[in-house]
Amino acid sequence: MASVTLKGIKKSYTKDVTVIKGVDLQIKDGEFVVFVGPSGCGKSTLLRMIAGLEDITEGELMIGDALANDVHASKRGIAMVFQSYALYPHMSVYDNMAFSLKLAGADKAEIDKRVQRAAEILQITHLLERKPKALSGGQRQRVAIGRAIVREPQVFLFDEPLSNLDASLRLNMRVELSKLHADLKTTMIYVTHDQVEAMTLADRIVVFNAGVVQQVGSPLEMYENPANLFVAGFLGSPKMNLLEAQLVGVENGLAVVRLPKGITVRAAVDASRATAGSKVTLGVRPEHIQLATEGDVGIPARVDLVEHLGDIVLAYVEIPGVNDILAVKLPGHYTNLKRGDAVRLVFPETSALVFDEAGLAFKRTV
Template identity: 55%
Template sequence: MAELSLKNVVKRFGSYEIIRNASLDVADGEFVVFVGPSGCGKSTLLRMIAGLEHITDGEIHIGDTLVNDVEPADRGIAMVFQSYALYPHMTVEQNLAFGLRMTGNPKADTDRRVQRVADILQIKELMQRRPKQLSGGQRQRVAIGRAIVREPRVFLFDEPLSNLDAELRVQMRVEISRLHKELGTTMIYVTHDQTEAMTLADKIVVLRGGNIEQIGAPLDLYDNPANQFVAGFVGSPKMNFMSAEVTATDSDNVTLTLLNQGNVRLSLPLKNPPPAIGDAVTLGVRPEHFAKAGEGVADLTIAVDVAEHLGNTSYIYANVAGGEQLIIEREESRNEIKTDTLTVAIKSSHALLFDKTGNRLR
């Protein structure tokens, strides 16, 4: 096991900067997840840690070792890719043992490690099969097993579950979480899946355009996003954003008018210096932070577009003026919502406020 440290890491392709001054500390045994939109640099950052991409500037340390110029095979890392990358002509047992045998590892130790992996991943009955005889989930177990057998200091996962169907993703997510608890090894995981990030991570790193926007525990990012981008990216369904204008302020409160919601006014407590009257701002409310009419700080009457009934919960989608869409969570799915309109209230205790540049005001 090992700590991992990135200090002002930069990656350029020609004049184009992919990663900008990324700094990150990962504790020994920590599970860290990189998330962000496509093209934000999360896989590039992972590949630089692995040594598959050279860094342009900065430092990467694994344990006490500066690894900028250390070959991938000598970094003490193992990587699991989106594609399983198994040798089709080899059995599972041979796939697991191949890397160790190529490095001249003693046969007795190789056999011990392979059997240990088979026990951990519960794949003993698959050892004599070839990849084409395995399901997607079984192939991914073998791919993970090939990483475990190396007994690395750091595991790297690059969207390992994206090729699996929904049910298998849930199953493998549980298995990876169990594996981390059992091995206690440092793990870095790249995904675009919100559920994977929220359920697996000890710490999430949110990237955008090569910049690290925020680092924190999953629920910290969910409850206290640093800016509008993080607020909108972390969480599924995503946070609702409503255009508003400041109509009054004092030292502790700000009063807003929601521009596309029938000019609804609401007041929010504010700790930061208040914006100026007339400023354009954005109110952020998560789907679960709407209440029944009369139980919040302001009532909204919305036109129901689509209602998704998911057992004990419903999600109501409403298109409103100005092109905004609201997603509202209701625990009333057993009584299907059949009306064309619905009145809900905003809970001020969880509402967030952002200025026109996306910086958080509340």
């Protein structure tokens, strides 16, 4: 088992095309880290650089205590699970799992012991003689993981391993991967574009965009305190409502912002570094917006569309004068809400976020 350290890692294909623009990251021994970001953000490239499948243009990669930049992929102590599983189609499941050990010249008994053990962990012992063609998607996925396990690597690398599975299978495998990590306690680096996978699997999430790390942190920390607009918009479903606004000033430690038509909202953030009158963005998660009951003050709005999902109700509402449609997540008992209803919205000041002109979040004060 080993830690992974990235220092100033860059990747350029030509002088002008840089896909990774300097990444510094410390991954602790035994940690489960998820790289997440939209497609093309460089997360897969970075993973392949850690694996040794792509050259590192600049910077240092340490696996354990050793510099790994020039070490061949097979000597880095890593194992990788590919999105397409990359099972060797002409080999049986057993041979697929044994291939790396055979190449390394391990003796037959040792190979057999390790393959059998991995097969037991993944419950695929009965499939060992089959060819990949005769397996279902989920079974192939297990074999791909099994192939990684037999190598007893110091670091597991996963490149979108679940994205070829259907929804229910994906859920199962997610749970199993969590269990596997709990059992093996090996360092795991996992790339996905699916934020649910990121939130559920990770000890720490690394959010990427355009070759730059946006934020690193535990799932809840990221969700509660996104560092910038990108992270705020990326995590959460439906995504955080982001409204253009203007900073009025700071009042009793609360930031006061004004939406169009003179609607003002207060947020418990420290906006003292921004000047009054500057452009800001107000962010409120759909589940934090409340409907005002009788007597409460609230922002008048009109319901545009209602989706009843059983456990919850999603309402899309429009505030007159504000261009964006707001998503509001309400408890399942709001069954009589319908299109065209007039409602009044409350943005609780402790859960509202404000981002400055450059898109960086102001620190929460509570």
